[in-house]
Amino acid sequence: MNSFEIHALKQRTKNITFQVAAIIGLLFAVIVLLLLLINVFEDGWQRLSLQFISSYPSRKPEVAGIIAGLAGSFFMVSLAALLSVPVGIGAAIYLEEYGKKNRLGKFIEINIANLAGVPSIVYGLLGLGLFVRWFNLDRSILAGSLTMSLLIMPVIIIATREAIKAVPQGIREASYAVGATKWQTIWHHLLPISFPTILTGIILAISRAIGETAPLITIGALTYVTFLPKSIHSEFTILPIQIFNWVSRPQQAFHENAAAAIIVLIAFTLMLNSIAIILRNKFSK
Amino acid sequence: MTIRQMPALETRNLNLHYGTNHALKNISLCISENFVVALIGPSGCGKSTYLRLFNRMNDMIDGVRIDGDVLFNGKDIYKSNLRVEHVRKKIGMVFQKPNPFPKTIFENVAYGLKVNGISNKKFIEETVEKSLKQAALWEEVKDNLKKSALALSGGQQQRLCIARALAVEPSVLLMDEPASALDPLSSAKIEELIYELKKKYTILIVTHNMQQAARVSDKTAFFYLGQLIEYNDTKQIFINPKEERTQNYITGRFG
Numbered sequence: 001m002n003s004f005e006i007h008a009l010k011q012r013t014k015n016i017t018f019q020v021a022a023i024i025g026l027l028f029a030v031i032v033l034l035l036l037l038i039n040v041f042e043d044g045w046q047r048l049s050l051q052f053i054s055s056y057p058s059r060k061p062e063v064a065g066i067i068a069g070l071a072g073s074f075f076m077v078s079l080a081a082l083l084s085v086p087v088g089i090g091a092a093i094y095l096e097e098y099g100k101k102n103r104l105g106k107f108i109e110i111n112i113a114n115l116a117g118v119p120s121i122v123y124g125l126l127g128l129g130l131f132v133r134w135f136n137l138d139r140s141i142l143a144g145s146l147t148m149s150l151l152i153m154p155v156i157i158i159a160t161r162e163a164i165k166a167v168p169q170g171i172r173e174a175s176y177a178v179g180a181t182k183w184q185t186i187w188h189h190l191l192p193i194s195f196p197t198i199l200t201g202i203i204l205a206i207s208r209a210i211g212e213t214a215p216l217i218t219i220g221a222l223t224y225v226t227f228l229p230k231s232i233h234s235e236f237t238i239l240p241i242q243i244f245n246w247v248s249r250p251q252q253a254f255h256e257n258a259a260a261a262i263i264v265l266i267a268f269t270l271m272l273n274s275i276a277i278i279l280r281n282k283f284s285k
Numbered sequence: 286m287t288i289r290q291m292p293a294l295e296t297r298n299l300n301l302h303y304g305t306n307h308a309l310k311n312i313s314l315c316i317s318e319n320f321v322v323a324l325i326g327p328s329g330c331g332k333s334t335y336l337r338l339f340n341r342m343n344d345m346i347d348g349v350r351i352d353g354d355v356l357f358n359g360k361d362i363y364k365s366n367l368r369v370e371h372v373r374k375k376i377g378m379v380f381q382k383p384n385p386f387p388k389t390i391f392e393n394v395a396y397g398l399k400v401n402g403i404s405n406k407k408f409i410e411e412t413v414e415k416s417l418k419q420a421a422l423w424e425e426v427k428d429n430l431k432k433s434a435l436a437l438s439g440g441q442q443q444r445l446c447i448a449r450a451l452a453v454e455p456s457v458l459l460m461d462e463p464a465s466a467l468d469p470l471s472s473a474k475i476e477e478l479i480y481e482l483k484k485k486y487t488i489l490i491v492t493h494n495m496q497q498a499a500r501v502s503d504k505t506a507f508f509y510l511g512q513l514i515e516y517n518d519t520k521q522i523f524i525n526p527k528e529e530r531t532q533n534y535i536t537g538r539f540g
């Protein structure tokens with residue numbers, strides 16, 4: 001074998017080794033996830049029923065249900081999205097299109113990226129101090145939503161900025177060159193073109209909000225709720241708190257309830273993610 | 286008796302800095318109405334930057350500083366109270382890379398009218414047709430106005446961009462290497478088009494193609510390292526340049 005052949009052989013070996021490593025990594029991730037799902041389904045699927053979904057929690061596990069948590073999660077997340085999406089997109093547009101890319105801009109950019117990585121319990125403490133105590137909102141659904149909107153806003157800002165940044169500079173120039181104003185350029189071109197990507201970011205942020213538990217426990221969302229939220233000032237619970245509550249009980253039957261509730265939560269998240277994918281494919285045509 | 290015609294575009298003692306980079310050095314130049322002026326010079330010499338002065342496209346870049354006068358029909362487009370959108374409407378631009386919007390052919394041409402507040406449907410339809418005809422694209426797309434502009438070929442896209450620029454009825458057209466990203470046939474079509482357009486418009490064209498400059502322009506300006514080296518009738522520049530650097534550049538000895 002000459003040195004070229006030896007080199008080629010080495011490269012081929014490297015190539016195959018890496019491929020195998022990548023496949024093992026993938027399998028590991030998928031199998032762990034599958035085991036988790038199988039485990040949950042085994043425990044919970046026989047508890048899944050219309051009665052389970054439409055009942056309030058109870059001391060008797062066989063009649064307990066998740067309607068309070070489901071409704072709480074739904075309202076809390078919807079309100080949080082309503083609050084954080086306009087502000088987040090607005091902030092991103094400002095940073096990307098209006099703000100100067102100077103030191104201050106860089107500083108703000110780094111801080112927003114950091115905010116996206118702050119542990120959620122910290123947002124819970126902020127929400128407790130700011131909204132619950134200072135604004136006197138008590139442990140209301142509004143306080144929960146405001147806290148959650150702070151948590152997901154950096155994610156939305158970052159996703160929107162990336163989406164707007166990805167629009168080719170030529171589009172901006174073309175629009176300005178025929179006499180469009182900045183706002184017309186943003187409204188007619190940048191937002192429509194980046195919309196699918198922004199939407200994906202928003203839905204991923206919302207999926208995160210649905211799963212978050214810690215900040216809402218911190219601000220004092222209840223664990224035992226036998227009513228539906230009537231207004232934004234109602235007390236509330238959310239699905240993950242309900243799950244947490246059931247898991248911490250000693251009875252096996254409650255654990256089964258928890259598993260069933262997890263299935264509902266996963267289904268909910270999967271549904272949102274599928275909507276994100278469908279919308280993205282539809283609009284990016 | 287000669288009447289001294291006011292130049293359509295003019296810069297006086299113009300200096301432009303990108304941060305600490307002195308990109309345009311003390312440039313004074315007059316461009317008469319309905320002239321085609323070619324800006325030539327090696328990459329990075331400032332000719333594109335100079336072109337983009339006139340529709341204030343450099344405004345978008347952070348850290349640009351402009352000193353001196355940039356006049357359009359005698360009015361300073363930076364210092365007078367002319368709105369930047371108005372300047373850009375009167376001084377259209379065609380870019381190096383065709384940049385149609387991801388919308389239909391019709392919407393692309395009509396866009397400039399829309400942002401300038403025109404909503405008369407009939408007028409818009411007529412203007413779109415007129416502009417596409419002026420850009421020599423009408424025959425190829427008249428049955429497909431609702432088709433996406435992105436489905437057109439590169440050369441067609443560039444003519445669409447020219448139509449889009451013409452639709453708002455500018456008096457000046459800035460062209461930044463409009464044919465450099467195109468195949469020779471499309472490129473020839475754009476050149477023919479420039480020939481037609483110069484009857485009605487003042488045209489400033491940046492080009493790296495010496496033959497193209499010689500063919501389409503009345504006057505040629507040679508830029509080098511941010512300075513205007515020579516500005517004269519195109520014939521003079523190509524046959525008998527006064528400066529050695531111009532001579533060297535057009536004969537391909539550097540650049």
